[in-house]
Amino acid sequence: MLGVKLAIRSGKFDEAxxxxxxxxxTQGIPPAESIQADLAACEALVAASRVGEAELRIxxxxxxxxxxxxxANWGEFLRIRGAVHERSGRHxxxxxxxxxxxxxxxLLGERYQAALSxxxxxxLTAAMGKRGSAERYLDQAAAVFRTLGAQRDLEEVDQTRxxxxxxxxxxxxxxxxxxxxxxxxxxxxxxxLADLLARETATSLIEATEAxxxxxxxxxxxxxxxxxxxxxxxxxxxxxxARAAAQGNSAxxxxxxxxxxxxxxxxxxxFCTVVxxxxxxxxxxxxxxxxxxVAKQGFELCxxxxxxxxxxxxxGARSLEPLLPGFICASAAxxxxxxxxxxxxxxxxxxxxxxxSGTGKDLVARAIHxxxxxxxxxxxxxNCTTTQRDLADSQLFxxxxxxxxxxxxxxxxxxxxxxGGTLFLDEIGDLPLDIQPKLLRFLEQGEVxxxxxxxxxxxxxxxxxxxxxxLEQRVQEGKFRExxxxxxxxxxxxxxxxxxxxxxxxxxxxxxxREACERLGKPDVHLSSVTLDLFDRYWWxxxxxxxxxxVQRAVAMSPPGGTIEPDHLSxxxxxxxxxxxxxxxxxxxxxxxxxxxxxxVEEVERxxxxxxxxxxxxxxxxxxxxLGLTRRGLYLKMRRLGLDGAAEDT
Numbered sequence: 200m201l202g203v204k205l206a207i208r209s210g211k212f213d214e215a216x217x218x219x220x221x222x223x224x225t226q227g228i229p230p231a232e233s234i235q236a237d238l239a240a241c242e243a244l245v246a247a248s249r250v251g252e253a254e255l256r257i258x259x260x261x262x263x264x265x266x267x268x269x270x271a272n273w274g275e276f277l278r279i280r281g282a283v284h285e286r287s288g289r290h291x292x293x294x295x296x297x298x299x300x301x302x303x304x305x306l307l308g309e310r311y312q313a314a315l316s317x318x319x320x321x322x323l324t325a326a327m328g329k330r331g332s333a334e335r336y337l338d339q340a341a342a343v344f345r346t347l348g349a350q351r352d353l354e355e356v357d358q359t360r361x362x363x364x365x366x367x368x369x370x371x372x373x374x375x376x377x378x379x380x381x382x383x384x385x386x387x388x389x390x391x392l393a394d395l396l397a398r399e400t401a402t403s404l405i406e407a408t409e410a411x412x413x414x415x416x417x418x419x420x421x422x423x424x425x426x427x428x429x430x431x432x433x434x435x436x437x438x439x440x441a442r443a444a445a446q447g448n449s450a451x452x453x454x455x456x457x458x459x460x461x462x463x464x465x466x467x468x469x470f471c472t473v474v475x476x477x478x479x480x481x482x483x484x485x486x487x488x489x490x491x492x493v494a495k496q497g498f499e500l501c502x503x504x505x506x507x508x509x510x511x512x513x514x515g516a517r518s519l520e521p522l523l524p525g526f527i528c529a530s531a532a533x534x535x536x537x538x539x540x541x542x543x544x545x546x547x548x549x550x551x552x553x554x555x556s557g558t559g560k561d562l563v564a565r566a567i568h569x570x571x572x573x574x575x576x577x578x579x580x581x582n583c584t585t586t587q588r589d590l591a592d593s594q595l596f597x598x599x600x601x602x603x604x605x606x607x608x609x610x611x612x613x614x615x616x617x618x619g620g621t622l623f624l625d626e627i628g629d630l631p632l633d634i635q636p637k638l639l640r641f642l643e644q645g646e647v648x649x650x651x652x653x654x655x656x657x658x659x660x661x662x663x664x665x666x667x668x669x670l671e672q673r674v675q676e677g678k679f680r681e682x683x684x685x686x687x688x689x690x691x692x693x694x695x696x697x698x699x700x701x702x703x704x705x706x707x708x709x710x711x712x713r714e715a716c717e718r719l720g721k722p723d724v725h726l727s728s729v730t731l732d733l734f735d736r737y738w739w740x741x742x743x744x745x746x747x748x749x750v751q752r753a754v755a756m757s758p759p760g761g762t763i764e765p766d767h768l769s770x771x772x773x774x775x776x777x778x779x780x781x782x783x784x785x786x787x788x789x790x791x792x793x794x795x796x797x798x799x800v801e802e803v804e805r806x807x808x809x810x811x812x813x814x815x816x817x818x819x820x821x822x823x824x825x826l827g828l829t830r831r832g833l834y835l836k837m838r839r840l841g842l843d844g845a846a847e848d849t
Contacts, residue, residue, distance in 0.1 A: 203239045208351070212247035216240055234260055234272050241279045250286045257283055262600050265608050266303075266391045271312070274303035278316050285323055293323055295385045298406075302389075302398040314343035318355060325363040333363055379486065382407055383493055387590065390497030391608060397428035400461075400471060400494040405430050407490055408483040410473035411454065416441035418718065419467040427469070444472035446719050447755030457484065459491040462498050469498065496581065496594065503579055503616045527707055530700035536563065539692050544570040549642065551627075551687045552665040554694030557744030560665040561625060563694055568621040573661055576620030581613050584629040591634050592650060596641075599651035614647050614658055621661045627687065628668035628679060639683045671839065675832030697739040697746065704734050704746070711747045712763075715754040723760040726750075730763050737772050805840045808833070812842070 203222070206215035219240035223233050237260045244253035257280050266273040281296030297320045304313035321336035337356050344352040382403045389399035401413040412431035416424050424445050429437035443451045444458040451474050458472040471491050473479075479487065528537045540563065543550065550567055552560045561580065568578045581595070597612025614622060624630070630638065641647050642662060646655035664687050673679035697704065708726060716724050726734075730753075739745055753767040765773050808826065815821035823833040836842075 203236070203243070207239070207243050207246055210246075212243045215243040216247075219243060230263070231269050231272060234264055234269070235275075238272065238275050238279055241283075245279065245282045245286060248286070250283060253279075254283050254287070266388075267608075270303055270307055270392070270395075271309065274300045274307070274309070274312060274316070277303065278319055281319060281323075285319075290323065290327060291381045294320070295381045297323060298402060299385055299389065299395075299399060302395060302402065306392075306395055306398060310343050311347055311349065314340045314347075314349075314352070317343075318352065318359070321356070322359050325359055325366065328366055330363060333359075379407075379489070382490060383590065386490065386493045386497055390500050393498060393501040394428070396494065396497045396501060398430075400490070400497075401428045401430035404471065404473055404487060404490060407486045408473060408475070408479055410457075410475040410479070410483075410487075412436065412440065413471065413473045414440045414444075415461065415469065415471050416445070417464045417467050417469050418445050425466070427464075440472055440474055441470075444470060447751060455479075457487060459488060461491060461495045462502070464498075464502075492582065499579065499581075500594075500613070500616065503577060503613075527703055527710065529703045529706045532695040532700045533703065536692060536694060537566075539690075540566050540570060543567055543690065545572065547571065547573075547661055549661070549687060549689040550663050551689075551691050552663065552694060553670075553691065554665075554667060555696045555742055556667045557742035558694040558696055559743050560667075560694050561623065563692060564621075564623045564625075564663045564665060567663060568623075568661075571621070571661065573620050577617050578621050578623065579613055579617040580623040580625060582625045584626045591631055592637070595634070596637060596647045597649035597652075599649060610649075612647065612649060614641060614660055615649075615656070617660045618658050619660070621663060624662060624664045626666060626668075627664040628666040628670055628673050632678060632680070635680045635683050639680065639686060642683075642686050671832065671835040674835060675829055681831065697742045701735060705731060707743060707746055708734055708750060711750040712754065715751040719751075719754055721754055721757065721759045724754050724757050725762045727762050727764050729765055730768065733765055733768065733772055801840065804836065805842065808836060808840065808842060 203215050203218045206212075206218060219236045222228065222236035223240065228236075237256060241253050241256045241260065244250075244256060257276070260276055261280075264273055264276055277296045277300035281293045281300065284290070284293035284296060297316050300316040301313050301320070304310075304316060317336045317340035321333050321340060324336060325333035337359060341353060341356045343349075344356065385403060386396065386399055389396040397415045401415055404410065404413040410431070412429070414429045414432070414437045415427040416437075417427060418424055424438065424441040426434065426437050426441060432440065440451055440456070444456055449456050454474040454476055455478055456472050456474050457479060458470055461469040461471050463469060471494070473487065528534050550564075552563050554560050564580075565578060568574060583591070593610060593612065595613050597610050597615055600608045637648065641658070644655075645659065646657050648655050670679055670684050670687075674681045674684050697707075708731065712724065712726060716722055734746070741748075749769060749772065750763075752769065753763040756767045757763050808822070811822045811825050815825065819830055819833060823830050826833065828836070
């Protein structure tokens with residue numbers, strides 16, 4: 200291989216290609232060395248400007264390369280693929296391949312290889328007219344080359360600087376959609392290794408949001424925060440940023456912090472925080488949240504891949520409270536939910552969980568799982584709103600390597616990863632319409648067809664789903680398949696909003712207070728009676744999630760041993776009822792005599808539909824026309840409201 204590299208350096212590209220081909224065809228050569236020879240051949244083809252041949256050759260390597268077993272080869276593959284993208288004018292793809300190769304080599308401690316990738320980044324950004332970025336990458340490469348005495352590489356750095364002086368500075372960028380797609384692909388590819396994904400997340404967030412620094416960290420139950428990855432800062436600053444974010448601060452010095460959870464690591468919850476000198480724009484904030492959502496699912500895949508499966512033992516009836524701290528049932532409404540969960544123990548039926556955002560549907564799903572025969576196996580959540588259509592297909596059902604560009608290794612997909620356990624599909628109403636038939640096939644036949652596969656594969660996994668959307672309305676609008684809707688509704692559990700179970704507010708507040716005090720290291724913080732009264736009167740449009748966030752914010756604003764007073768709360772809670780907009784208690788329930796908003800809406804629907812049916816003498820078609828509904832939509836509403844016996848099918 201050394202001879203091939205020297206031939207490429209000397210400009211003898213045909214000779215290098217011949218030597219690499221001969222090595223690749225050697226009988227009995229180990230697979231890793233065969234891939235190295237093919238990669239060297241690709242490098243020779245790129246250097247000889249035979250880009251079309253190089254692209255075909257690199258695709259053949261992609262299907263044989265496993266990043267987990269040969270990460271160094273993968274880093275080199277990324278750098279060469281980046282060079283192919285660069286020669287083909289795909290600068291955004293080239294940039295992200297070069298950047299990911301830097302992270303791979305730095306993770307492996309390969310300083311020289313990382314410097315070569317920095318040099319490639321410097322050449323690319325210099326050609327694009329981005330002088331500031333080019334200087335930074337070239338400085339990083341030169342520092343390593345100088346330390347290692349790599350004089351030839353230092354000369355290449357100087358030559359790049361000289362060429363850059365003749366190029367006018369300009370800003371050339373891909374379209375926002377293309378740039379976002381490239382970052383998402385980069386995060387998906389990085390999810391083969393948790394440490395690499397952490398580095399990719401930190402560097403990608405700085406590029407996507409133009410923040411000054413990004414830190415991925417874990418907050419253990421005891422001890423100091425643990426830094427997983429950082430970008431744009433040193434270890435000392437990263438630790439200070441992580442501490443500030445863990446304490447709930449939104450500022451660090453003169454900068455502003457933005458923090459998002461990234462699931463859990465083995466020793467505690469994982470978070471990502473970025474710091475910027477100025478408040479991020481709305482677009483940058485949305486991109487931050489989108490990419491952290493993708494990264495969170497990547498970490499869940501890494502954890503699922505590394506987690507060992509344990510034998511599943513039958514479980515009998517059990518109390519949910521010891522298993523799920525925070526599952527508080529202090530109201531008749533939640534006792535009914537708990538009773539439904541208890542009745543499901545020992546069964547494996549599909550369940551659809553409905554309710555407003557923030558009511559705790561995910562907690563109900565976990566309670567169903569821990570009370571099932573699959574409790575010792577995996578519980579794997581997936582949010583259907585966070586990923587584009589192509590990625591949703593691959594993430595759910597898996598793919599074979601080489602089935603599409605970027606598929607560098609086989610991926611099981613979430614359904615096969617959760618085999619033997621429970622897959623929780625949150626926000627199922629937002630699942631792309633063209634993915635729904637594949638999900639329906641799996642639910643009915645227990646088989647999945649991974650992307651690029653030709654034969655279905657049987658999978659044993661229980662599916663729980665949740666939504667805050669009106670699926671009946673989605674069916675009526677043609678946005679959700681009716682057959683899938685009925686398949687999901689084997690058992691339906693509705694989680695009531697917090698305003699319908701106000702008696703739980705003191706219990707939940709106390710639980711969240713204790714949780715926040717432990718997390719933020721502020722013992723003996725108390726809630727004043729005035730604050731509890733405010734909590735009891737407020738309408739809580741964000742439900743339990745809003746209450747939890749409010750308590751955490753108040754604890755962060757209070758001194759240790761202090762008392763949370765109304766001035767520690769958000770302005771919306773302390774504003775007069777007339778200025779709260781939708782946060783004031785609804786009047787419809789009082790007008791109709793119903794006990795809550797949901798009951799009031801249901802009562803109005805029942806009355807309007809019943810009246811229309813009577814006027815049309817039970818004619819479904821006429822009633823649907825008058826109400827502006829389809830026949831199918833009207834049937835669904837009638838069945839839910841108990842009116843299906845009051846009509847004739849005409």
